[in-house]
Amino acid sequence: MTTRKRNRNLDKNYSPDSIEQKWYSRWLEAGLFNAEINPEAKAFSIVIPPPNVTGSLHVGHAFDHTFQDIMCRTKRMEGYSVLWLPGTDHAGIATQNVVEKALAKQGISRYDLGREEFVKRVWEWKAEYGSRIINQMKRLGNSCDWRRERFTLDEGLSKAVRAVFVRLYNKGLIYRGKYIVNWCPRCATAISDLEVEYSDQEGSFYYVQYPLVETEANDPTPASPYAGEEKNDESRPDKGGLGGYILVATTRPETIIGDVAIAVHPRSEKYRHLIGKHVRVPLTDRIIPIIEDNMVDPEFGTGCVKITPAHDPNDFLVGLNHNLEQIQVIDSRGIMNENAGKYQGMTIEQARKESAKDLESLGLLVKTEKITHSVGHCQRCGTTVEPYLSEQWFVKTKPLAERGVQAVKDGRIKWVPEQWEKTYFNWMENIRDWCISRQLWWGHRIPAWECKDCGHITVAEVDPTECEHCHSKNIEQESDVLDTWFSSALWPFSTMGWPDKTPELSYFYPTSLMVTGFDIIFFWVARMIMMGLEFMDDVPFRDVYIHSLIRDEHGKKMSKTKGNVIDPLVMIEQYGADALRMTLAALSVQGRDILLSSTRIETYRFFMNKLWNASRFALMNLDDEVRDIDVNNLHLHDKFILTRTQEVAKRTRELIDSYDIGTAARGLYDFVWGDLCDWYVEMSKPALRGDEGEARKATTQGVLEHVFRTVLPLLHPFIPFVTEELWEAFGFNEDYIMRSSWPEARSEYMFEGVIEEMSTLQDVVRSLRNLRAEAHVPPQQKLAHAVIRVAGESRSAEILRASLNQVCSLCRVEDVAIESPADEWRHGPSLSGMSGDVEVRLPVGDVLDVPKEIARLQGEIANIEKAVASSQARLDKPSFVERAPAEVVEKERGKVTEGQAQIERLKGNLESLSK
């Protein structure tokens, strides 16, 4: 005889706080999250998307992590050796900004401190706040192997970064050059294309006339003959630039002093004759040529473009093609420089206003127009991004991207949901080189040393002491650091010890799954794929699950300024981590944003209590002895719950395997609350009370034991804490539920047809309850008896006869009689209802309101007649009978005959009531 140590003293209400903390530390102590290399077992691995060290856990992380934790816990229970590798990202620009902001409060800038001291301060900051987000992850219940926690700037990862940089450089896939890049004047660094966010803005279009000059000689600028005149004079020759002027439209008059050419389209009717001629740049004395270039859209603006290679990406390319000078007039902080003449020292905005004013007074500004155009902003600080000419490092991405595309095309990487594949292909197939240098101090310093003597650049994994070319000792390391995403791109293998050949790499790489949001597909996912293929010669992960965004209850993006941020930690305080996890899991639907509100979390908080109390009920009715289930002594409801339990076990596993945790979570919720609590628990009461004898009581206990023994592990990945606590209370075994194995569906507990039979019973119970409510019978009043009228030989009659005890208990009646409809009605005034082939009658004596009941019956008859008529109409269509599947037609026939019988019965009732 098996016995168990049960704990029957559970509190009446579930309180998560102490329980969650207790179990988390026990799991840690027992080393249950530790990943072991076990050749006997299959490996399952996930590397966590490393959050910023300075960050705080937001609800997006919470969702992401819940998903990963569900997968990891499930796989552990399925017998895999699971690695969930945690860590944080140094987040170069973001972290540097945070620390700079803190310093600014003390009136210090990073330049005051100098590079070395500043970086030291950032490390101090990291030491103080870096563990915060890690602790928050632990509160959520993340089952990461914390022994393996990594940081993108730690020693091992830095080694990997260097190795990758050097190898790519030697392969010719990293190059350095002077190019136009996106530049944030506030952060004073280059940023990649992806770090620019565009938004539409009001701006002005300035129509400026450039005077045509005969030669390249430095003639003095002629004053415009039109200064001060009416500007809309159609006779003016500058309309279309045909006279002494050429008209150019620009949004950036402050860059005019950096102009080096005017470009027109080669086939432009209007301007062709001017190609090769020259103009004088307004506000300067420079003479520049009019050139032709395909880049010009003759339909846009005036059809001619001023070319400023140092301050516009398109102009930059035109400049290269035509071998034009690059004149920089704006410096790295967004201030006009020494080439800007009288505008030197002004901000861009000031210079724009001033130059426009000056152009106007020279009579060269023909008009200004309001336009909306999209303007790029720095993702980190919102400052308007400047195209800026500077020396930068780039990764040549095309060859890497080609392999990345191939890996998805031949199925080595699977995207879930599949739709994201398209987005990925679209980006990868049109990929541009990646600017990886940043003029920051916090990050991986580029391992390149420039020789002050010969200018040669030495790129090396180990700090060199001399120039590899001329052996001069006079070398200096590049001051730039790498884009933070460079190190992130290596995360799946750098965290496992690459470039060394470690056992972790051979066992856990490629990882099984990557879970992340669509916002970093390009930043991160695509680059991990490229780097993984290049350096591991294998994909970094088999499946990519892209989850949707979490928004507030009205579908708005959460943001601090809107004040609609849901803080997962506050939610955990308030409702418990389990409730939050269950909510996030249950709300998740593939390919759709998730709208979250605290009332939703409350719903799942209630679910925790429901599960808790259902367990309390079971425990109150179980003694320490484990009872066997006697399959020959089961009632319908026992078979029903056993069957449903097996179904749910099977279905949940399938759903989790296909990453549909939303449906899985909702299925478990419905099973526990609906099937188990609303029906089984209620129906098991008579047997547990002993009303059906000792054998029935024992078997019912066995069933309860089995159901909880099965459903708690199914729930565990979703709500680990409460299930662990209950597992212990039931005393199912001495071990942790976390270490239990995933329940298999057991065929001996699956019974054919019981779900349908049960629904017959449920319908009858609902009908009876309905009648009670209708007759306003007080719930506490036990009725003497109800009558169920059903043909004696039908299946329904059999089902009901076997479950009379349960029907009585659920409907609070003393006795239920089963009669044949042919029997004479002899119970006095009654209410009746139908469900299927079963007529339910409730003798209600004096309580019955006769006129009201007559009205109700008439209404019901009308409804049924309508339904019968519509079914009949379908049956009358030969096409329907011929082409619809036989079972559908049969169902329709059934509806008609049943409906008609029902109408007959109701009419009989009506007659007897009318008397």
Add this chain to the structure above:
RNA sequence: GGGCGGAUAGUUCAGCGGUAGAACACCUGCUUUACACGCAGGGGGUCGUAGGUUCGAACCCUGCUUCGCCCACCA
């Protein structure tokens, strides 16, 4: 300009070929010995719009309206 997704009960969403479901909200009634973090019952929807395919469409196809997102361009 290219692409993607949504439009179903008051709200947020499931359903994705056989004539509508859940949660929350609302109404009625309940100290029913697991749970008021609960129980029972109820009201509420011509499934955005117009066509088409089909015996049959919320579901498939095509237009339209509308909301949101991504990419590219913007002198």
